[in-house]
Amino acid sequence: MRIPFVLLAAAVVVNSSYSGPAPAHEWPIRPLTMVVPFAAGGGADLLGRILAPPLSELLGQPVTIENVSGGGGVTGSLRVSRAPPDGYQFVLGTTGTHAHSQSLYKNPLYHAATDFTPVALVAEQPILLITRKDFPADNLADFIAYTRANEDKMQFGSAGTGSGVHLACVLFNAAIGVNVVHVPYRGTAPAMQDLIAGRIDYQCPVITPVVPQIHSGLVKAIATLTKTRTPVLPNLATAQEQGLKDFEAYIWFAIFLPKGTPFDIARKLQRAITAAENLPAVQERLNEISAAPISPERQTPEYLASFVEREISKWAAPIKASGISAD
Numbered sequence: 001m002r003i004p005f006v007l008l009a010a011a012v013v014v015n016s017s018y019s020g021p022a023p024a025h026e027w028p029i030r031p032l033t034m035v036v037p038f039a040a041g042g043g044a045d046l047l048g049r050i051l052a053p054p055l056s057e058l059l060g061q062p063v064t065i066e067n068v069s070g071g072g073g074v075t076g077s078l079r080v081s082r083a084p085p086d087g088y089q090f091v092l093g094t095t096g097t098h099a100h101s102q103s104l105y106k107n108p109l110y111h112a113a114t115d116f117t118p119v120a121l122v123a124e125q126p127i128l129l130i131t132r133k134d135f136p137a138d139n140l141a142d143f144i145a146y147t148r149a150n151e152d153k154m155q156f157g158s159a160g161t162g163s164g165v166h167l168a169c170v171l172f173n174a175a176i177g178v179n180v181v182h183v184p185y186r187g188t189a190p191a192m193q194d195l196i197a198g199r200i201d202y203q204c205p206v207i208t209p210v211v212p213q214i215h216s217g218l219v220k221a222i223a224t225l226t227k228t229r230t231p232v233l234p235n236l237a238t239a240q241e242q243g244l245k246d247f248e249a250y251i252w253f254a255i256f257l258p259k260g261t262p263f264d265i266a267r268k269l270q271r272a273i274t275a276a277e278n279l280p281a282v283q284e285r286l287n288e289i290s291a292a293p294i295s296p297e298r299q300t301p302e303y304l305a306s307f308v309e310r311e312i313s314k315w316a317a318p319i320k321a322s323g324i325s326a327d
Contacts, residue, residue, distance in 0.1 A: 027087050027265050031062040034255075035091045037076025039069040043206065043289065047123055047253055048092050050285045054276035059269075072162060072326065073097035074109055077256075081115040085260035087269070090119065093256050096164050099311035103319040104162050104326040113312060116256035117263070118304035120270040122277070123291040125251045126230045127168045129222045129239070130210060131202040132195055140223045140242035143202075144176045151178040157191040157200040160184050162326050167319060168225065168249040169204040172239075174318040175247050195219055206251055207232060208290045225249040232290050252311075253291075254304055266301050274299055 034055075036048045045067060052063045068076030073096050080091035091097075098112040110116075129143070137143040147154060156173075158166035161184040173180055183200055185191040188209055194200050196218045204225065211232055214221045223239040224230055227248050239247050255273060257266055276282055277293045286293055297303070 027268065028059055028061040030088065031064060032059065032087070033064050033066050033089045035076045035080050035089060036065055036067050037069065037073035037091060037093070037097055038067065040067050043125060043208065043251070043291075044073075044092055044094055044253060046289050047286075047291060050282060050289075051122070051273070051276055054279055054282055055272055058272040058275055072101065072104075074101055074105075077101075078109050080256065080258055081110045083258045085117070085258045085262075087257060087261055087265035090255055090257045090269070091116075092122070093254050094164070095251050095311065095315075098254065098256070098308055099315050100162070100164065100167055100319065101326075102312045103316040104324060106325060113305070113309050115259050117259055117261040117266050118301045118308065119255040119257055119266050120273045120299045120301065121294040121304055121307065122253045122255060122273060122299075123286060123293055124226070124253070125289075125291050126207045126232075127165065127204050127225045127249045127251065128207055128210065128214075128233075128236070129172065129202065129204055129225060130195070130214065131220045131222055132198045132200070133218060133220050134198065135201060135220055137222065138220070140237075140239055140244060143222050144244075147176065147178050147180065151180050154201045155181045155183050155199075157183045157185055157194060157203045159188045159191055159205075160186060162324055164251050165203065165205050167315065167324075169202075170322050170324070171249050171315065171318045172204055172225065172247070174321065175244060192219075204249065206290075211290075230290065230292070231287070254308075263301070270299065270301055 034048055034052060036045050038044045048065050052065055056063045068079055073094060077091050077093055077097045080089055083089040102108050102112055137146050156169050158169060160166060188205060191203055195203055207230060213219045221236050223242055224236050225239050225248060227238060227240060229238055
């Protein structure tokens with residue numbers, strides 16, 4: 001099989017920039033497994049399948065996706081935390097598996113900050129604040145004012161208790177100082193159906209599945225809950241732009257190896273990920289699923305290690321204050 005020139009050039013960059021001490025063997029010398037701790041077809045699975053082919057080319061060994069779902073991503077992540085630290089098995093972790101889980105579970109099955117070798121942040125997906133189409137507010141300031149005055153009469157929905165989109169709204173509600181009743185659904189689709197029907201007032205979904213409903217006027221978009229606007233909805237102002245300072249909520253994805261994996265392996269894998277994400281074809285695919293790539297200074301093992309600790313702390317207070325538990 002001929003390797004495309006752009007991939008071959010990227011592979012040269014990955015290997016020539018790798019200057020740390022070599023491990024006991026030249027890694028990788030056999031196929032690798034990327035554990036996606038969710039079912040096939042979801043956001044994490046789509047992202048993993050975008051990254052696997054170029055990583056295979058860049059590393060010179062097949063990278064196979066294995067879906068190990070269960071426990072909100074905990075089952076697959078736990079398996080990788082217990083895998084041999086030889087670099088041949090790694091997990092595509094998320095906000096849920098490596099931040100939310102640490103407070104959702106009374107006795108987490110692993111410690112996200114110490115039971116893994118961090119490799120790299122991979123991508124982020126924006127979360128939005130959307131309302132029923134006839135909600136009496138068109139911007140965040142008016143939304144906050146109305147919700148504070150009517151919180152006991154309102155309801156917000158989500159794809160399920162403890163889901164990332166539920167916890168995003170929990171964090172948002174805490175930031176604006178309201179206590180609104182939560183209505184959990186079994187998935188994004190039924191939650192959206194009830195929002196369109198006006199049975200609930202708002203929700204905080206990931207951007208990808210709701211853009212058509214926004215464009216068609218079936219729901220109203222109030223704010224993007226990230227620091228910067230999304231190219232998919234460039235005219236939608238962020239919460240920070242609309243006065244909610246220092247607030248952001250989004251879904252992030254990152255690669256983790258088992259604890260004890262040699263750092264030179266983690267560094268080489270990180271460089272391959274960076275090279276893969278710089279490929280135009282990969283960037284195009286990421287745009288299709290509204291996944292924003294990570295800036296180079298935030299795509300290092302060192303950054304991910306400190307980032308995970310901050311994310312655990314960020315989500316702990318609102319989760320505990322809400323009384324949510326996965327046990």
